[in-house]
Amino acid sequence: MYIVQIASECAPVIKAGGLGDVVYGLSRDLESRGHTVELILPKYDCMRYDHIWGLHDAYKDLWVPWYGGAIHCSVYCGWVYGRLCFFIEPHSPDNFFNRHCYYGCDDDNMRFAFFSKAALEFLHKSNKRPDVIHCHDWQTGLVPVMLFENYKYDMGLQRVCYTIHNFKHQGMGGSEVLWATGLNQEAYFFQYDRLRDNFNPFALNFMKGGIVYSNYVTTVSPHHAWEACYTPIGYGLGHTLHTHQSKFRGVLNGIDYEVWNPERDRYIPHSYTKEKLEGKAKNKQALRERLLLRDVDKPLICFIGRLDDQKGVHLVHHAIYYALEKGAQFVLLGSATEAGINNHFWHEKEVLNDNPDVHLELGFNEELSHLIYAGSDMIVVPSNYEPCGLTQMIGFRYGTVPIVRGVGGLVNTVFDRDYDENHLPEQRNGYVFYDTDFHALESTIDRAIGLWYNSPEEFRQLAIQGMNYDYSWNYPGKDYLEIYESIRHK
Known part of the structure; x- marks a missing residue:
């Protein structure tokens, strides 16, 4: 044809x-x-x-x-x-x-x-x-x-x-x-x-x-x-x-499984597979070194994408501070589409500049995005609306557990570990919330961070279950x- x-x-x-x-x-x-x-x-x-x-x-x-x-x-x-x-x-x-x-x-x-x-x-x-x-x-x-x-x-x-x-x-x-x-x-x-x-x-x-x-x-x-x-x-x-x-x-x-492939990604220092996840921990360490984050036993949550109303920017901002409060680190990579949002996040960057558990990278850097996917434990996608969403699919590819709002394509790809009744436990792959308020986001982040701290093997298995999905073309x-x-x- x-x-x-x-x-x-x-x-x-x-x-x-x-x-x-x-x-x-x-x-x-x-x-x-x-x-x-x-x-x-x-x-x-x-x-x-x-x-x-x-x-x-x-x-x-x-x-x-x-x-x-x-x-x-x-x-x-x-x-x-x-x-x-x-x-x-x-x-x-x-x-x-x-x-x-x-x-x-x-x-x-x-x-x-x-x-x-x-x-x-x-x-x-x-x-x-x-x-x-x-x-x-x-x-x-x-x-x-x-x-x-x-x-x-x-x-x-x-x-x-x-x-x-x-x-x-x-x-x-x-x-x-x-x-x-x-x-x-x-x-x-x-x-x-x-x-x-x-x-x-x-x-x-x-x-x-x-x-x-x-x-x-x-x-x-x-x-x-x-x-x-x-x-x-x-x-x-x-x-x-x-x-x-x-x-x-x-x-x-x-998503393009040649471009997004932890087995042979030229932008990450350590390759890995779902059978051998040790390289992911090494990438986490490399990410911390690159962004001057301290190397401690904490989960690392990321956000990668545009900073605008569609992406739920108010929830992105709240997720940063709530993750820090709950004993996690946070990395943000994104550029704002409006001057007001851009100014707000530059202000936040200055406020958080000396905090060793957070880094805000304002702008977009394709090379760095690969390392963030590979080095993060979770990715938050709190969109107001999301026709499809690619970041959660890339997250799966890299064993990074998504925390998403249940809209658009996020519903079709992310199945809540605790509450999804349409998939068997071994088919579930992330965390989903539905409301747009802070409480909904907080309770979902709590569940993800809680599993990371309290049941590390179960968290690892959840990451592998996400890697089992085929979201290629x-x-x-x-x-x-x-x-x-x-x-x-x-």
Whole structure:
């Protein structure tokens, strides 16, 4: 099968969050099964060019219709750790992708509307006719819309799978989006059953367009699919998902088991396996040495991720002080998305600077994250909402017991040691709480720390039970191939 992924990210060359990891990991898994996969991405000025091999001109004169004229683009081709990627560079005064950032501009909706148009124009003009186009999140929500409305007579029956990674950001625009992309017909597209936003009659919703026009829609875990339909987590798209429920499901993300592998991780000093966990204790010691923590007989709890409301930042802050109070050490690695949160954690870093049992690393460091996973006993993931969550899966891989809030993909992956009635004791792998208050977090941390101190062998067994799970791309890769096959033959 010939599959083209159209996305705004692909790790490690373009990575702002989990989307980049998913695009890369899924592509590699599909290729390992014998399928041909190509990726189409924006050519940002700030992407990691050192992760691209053999970057060269692939299509020099791509003219992309835009408003009443056309924008000249160059398309470059290169390999990102074996994945064949095409990067689209528009030559325009708008400087769509020369902003020193991936997202966060006032005209993001027009930037990615153009990228979606350019990706389709490139497929059309270069005579690429994939069996399936797989596009991701609001940034490519207009791809299935334009494919059906503008390109179906030129390109034939291209089938589209559309994956939503985060319902909170949906992409909004007005009639200017229609005129720019050549969709044009305002009365037609502003109908409720097409692109009109469910709550703002004067706005077009890119993500809604992706849902309505694609052949299949997925989100990144089964529980999050339910949340999107029946709770406020759908951010207003619940009715649209219900209307199209026959083509909507949750497919749990995977993680790259080559990148995250304690047996041969080049970023950790001591390799280990679930049969021989001694190396994990040595990594814990190495982590303490690197971060200047004292070497004492205490559990080490970590948090790795963005510092924002989605990740339950108030609970992250409370977890630091509560863990210290209960005789644990704490390591945080994360960057804030808002100035207020950033300032708050820099203040906390100064306050805790002389405490030998805590280290706050504000920013992101991929190399250090590997050592933190390998050296920690537990990882806390207290998210307000979490479509899938990758940190708990990586934690399992490294024998680091997760303490999570029971939302989204966390429900599908973490099974409480003491209270999960759907899994046998030998299948349980972590700790889960459900409320968003401090008491719920505290009681769960108490249980985890208590087991570490009082029953070290049982804690070790719990870590091994987590390592027994397979959260690689093996199963989701099969799921996506089944979806591709089903829409190919409709």
